Amino acid sequence: METLGERIRKLRKEKGLTLQALAGSEMTKGMLSLIENNKANPSIESLSYIAQQLEVDRNELLEEVPTTELRGLLQEVEKLYKEELRELNDFKPIIEKIAPYADKLPYRYESARLLEIYSRCQYYAKMSDWQKALEKSEEMYEGLHLVNNSADVHMFRAMMKFNEHKYAESLEMLQGSRRSFENRNAVLDSLKKLDFDFLEAILYFALGKDEEAVNLMDEAIEYSKEHQIFYRINDLYRVMGFHAILTGNREKKEYYVHKLRLFADFSDDDKIQTTLDLLEAHDLNSFIHDFDKAEALVDRNLKKDKDGDHHQFYLEKGKALYGQGKLDEALTWLKRHRTADFLHHPYDLAMNYEKDAYMALIYEAQGKHSLAKKHAKTAKELIEPMPDLPYKQFILDVYRKING
Template sequence: METLGERIRSLRKAKGLTLQALAGNAMTKGMLSLIENNKANPSMESLSYIAGQLGVDRNELLAQVPTAELRELLQEVEKLYKEELQELSDFTPIIEKIAPYADKLPYRYESARLLEIYSRCQYYAKMADWQKALEKSEDMYEGLHLVNNIADVHMFRAMMKFNEHRYAESLKMLQASRRSFDNRNAVLDPLKKLDFDFHEAILYFALGKDQEAVHLMNDAIEYSKEHQIFYRINDLYRVMGFHAILVGNREKKDYYVHKLRLFAEFTDDDKIETTLDLLEAHDLNSFVHDYAKAERLVDRNLEKDKDGDHHQFYLEKGKALYGLGKLDEALTWLNRHRTAEFLHHPYDLSMNYEKDAYLALIYEQQGKHDLAIEHASIAKELIDPMPDLPYKTFILGVYKKIVQ
């Protein structure tokens, strides 16, 4: 396969041009020679000039991979990427498929999208140089004036800060991105607007700015209704329902749960039903204290858990059993629970940190005071950086009771 320099030389010779003739007045003969011998890379401005001198489109010079092959690769990779996002387990096969093409992709949408997916997969695979491909992807999107794709890149980069629990920095980046699109009068499609609204709202929640978050969430819900767009309705109702639980607004919680159950029935989405059962079980355990009802909800879902993936239900099962006074059984289920790596929001983290507090209570009642102190201390250390949510009050109360 020809390199860029080889292709320029071939076209130059085919048109009977000397190096000097092709260089013209805008380039030096020496620089053109370096480019043809692959010892220098032309800028996009220089590439456009060379293409004009040769009478071809710039993309023709860059097209090292046939268009049909590129589209076939992207179609295959998009499918694999969508499937892998459900599991978050092994992105290596996708990386290996794109890697041979990464340095020789032509200047077009398919290339930019492949580089974006390549970067995302490298990030999830914990590879250090993931940002290099993302920057190349963003440059291509910018050159092609694809503002919605640029927005996706900006949001991904901002949410990586969220994953590092740098919530204020993430919010600042997200808001700067929105301003940049406003300043250039770029029109984002409605789905991107809802993405920005949702991510900005959950960052406000993460920083304890509930008023700003609720206002933005309500605006997004109204916008969705007005435009008949159900793209983010599941996420919006779920977060609002969870927030209603945290602030003790039973009426709002019931409203959002009811709306979500209707939406689950409308879309025939079992995952929404599972999420709602988990939300209800958590509410019954941690706030209502109806442990028997919580256990029934949990058991209904554990029966369907063929792969043993429902670790969050293990936690709720353990809490329900503790509330029912079945300490040994509770201990077994709590020890089976693992906090998922993809959880980064203070709401999710704080909820999971309850585990060690419950373990501490059980060990204390079993007369294992040293173990009780150990787990109470773990829970306190984990919850200390989190916002002042009911989980923090509970965990610090357990710590005080056992340690002090």
Template sequence: METLGERIKKLRKEKGLTLQTLAGEVLTKGMLSLIENNKAKPSMESLAYIAGQLGVHPNELLEEVPTTELRELLQEVETLYKADLYQPADFKPIVDKIEPYAEKLPYRYESARLLEIYSRCLYYAKFPDWQPVLERAEAMYEGLHLVNNSADVHMFRAMVTFQQHEYAKALKMLQDSRGSFEERDAVIDSLKKLDFDFLEAILYFAIGEDMEALRVLKEGIDYSREHQIYYKINDLYRVMSFHAMLSGDLQRKEYYVSKLRLFAEFSEDEKIETTLDLLEAHYLNSFAHDYEKATPIIDFNLEKYKDEDNFQFYLEKGKALYGLKKMDEALYWLQKHQIYEHLHHPYDLSMNYEKDAYLALIYEQQGQHDLAVKHAAIAKENIEPMLDLPYKKFILDVYWQITQ
């Protein structure tokens, strides 16, 4: 963190001023040098003069964290936070950058946003004291009347509860938060409304309230169309297509997939195409059982992302190879699969729990009955608390097949 002298020197150099120019006729060059090197403290009159010469308010020089430094820190942190972060260790560098400033931040938007990011990163890095920091951020947002930022804090709290697999509680928290903003006539912008819609629908699906979830999703899609807002349309269509697949409504699935493909072309977003490929491969493996058709889709993406771990495609590759009766190769890919730590929705978890059921089938065919029973039991234990989706029936059928 910069000292007063370092701050003055930095601003002087940024403005291309020499010591003599900044000193002018009020200060000596020597005195200014002492001030910049923290060997002398300026009087308030001298400080006001220096600030005037630099074109800033004297408070900018006196603040423990001046505005320019605060903005630079926030810009750097935002860039880091928007990167692809998955593991707890990925968030530690952001925590380390903000931590020296955390107790000295002035009362302004940049500080509140830094505290919010700091709290989120503390949580994801598995540090215990993230909640008081989030409360400070929320209090600052509320005091500055930044309603949309405050809404983000509320949604984050609900999603933390969701990640603890307390789905009904998370839904109630989200709905209570939304209601509290409406009761005090707080104006939530269109993007924040769509965030609320999407999260509410996801949580309805998590507790098996599909009709309510579909209602909220449709409202979100209709609102997006009416106001020509495409901010959340990818997520809305993606969830609708996945639910249609689970429900066996292939016509509706293809409708939303076609919408997503058009949106992917319009937005030139490669990630949407990858998501659609994964959805199609998953459908072909787990529902249509057309393993030959699934294989080229999977292989294309494995080659495209060969320098990255792509656990979902590893799982689909293993399932396709099992279906093609290539047991040793299937075993290799299934063993490479891991469940991403950030997956918490029953839909995501259930489809990933298929792994151990397939391992059980392979081990049984290879004559390794004890291993088959072990993995069938793992799959059964994992899937039992989940919703009654097609994955649950498959896994329980495998368990009874292996253990009877």
């Protein structure tokens, strides 16, 4: 963190001033040099004169964390945070950058946002005291009347319960937050409304309340169309398409997949195309049982998988090979699959839990009964707390088959 002298020197150099130019007629070059090197403290009159010469407010020089430094830090941290969110990799460098400032931040937007990012990174890094910074951040947002930022904090807190698979508690918190904003007539922008709609709907799905979820999703889609807002439309179509697959509604599934492909072309987003291929491959494997077509879709994406992180495609590859009777090859791909740490919704978890059921079937076919029983038991224990989705029936059927 900069000292007063370092701050003066930095601003002087940014403005292209020499020591002599900044000293002007009111100070000596030697005294200014001593101040910049923290060997002398300026009087109030001298500080006011230096601030005038630098064309900044005197308080800018006196603040423990000046505005320019704060904004520079936030700009740097925002960039790092966005990069790490994509990778979900290492948040500690961001924590280390913010930590020296955390207890000295002035009461302003930049400080609140830094504390919010600090808290989120602490959570992702599995640090125990992440809520302390989040509470300070929310207090600042509320005091500064930054309602939409405060809403982000509320949603983040509720979704942490979701990550603990406490879906009912998460939904209660989210709805409580929404009511609290409505009761005080706080106006949320359209994007925040769609955030609340989407998160509330996926929590309804997680609890098996499909009717409430679909109604809310439909309302959100109509709202997006009416206001020409494309924010969240990818998420809305994707979840509705997946739900249509689970309920066997082929017409709706084709409708939402078609809409998503159009949106992917419009937005030139390869990630949406990849997600759609995965959705299609999953549908072909688990519901239509066209294993050749599923494998072709999977292979197309595995060719682009330079980083070796397409674990969902590994699972679908194994299922396609199993369906073709290529058991040894299927087992190799299934063993490579790992359930990502960031998956917490029952839809995502349940489809991943199929892996052990398929491995159990393969081991049983190979005459390795003890291994078959082990994996069938693992799949059963994982799926039991989940809602009654098609995966649950499949896994329980496999368990009963293996155990006679």
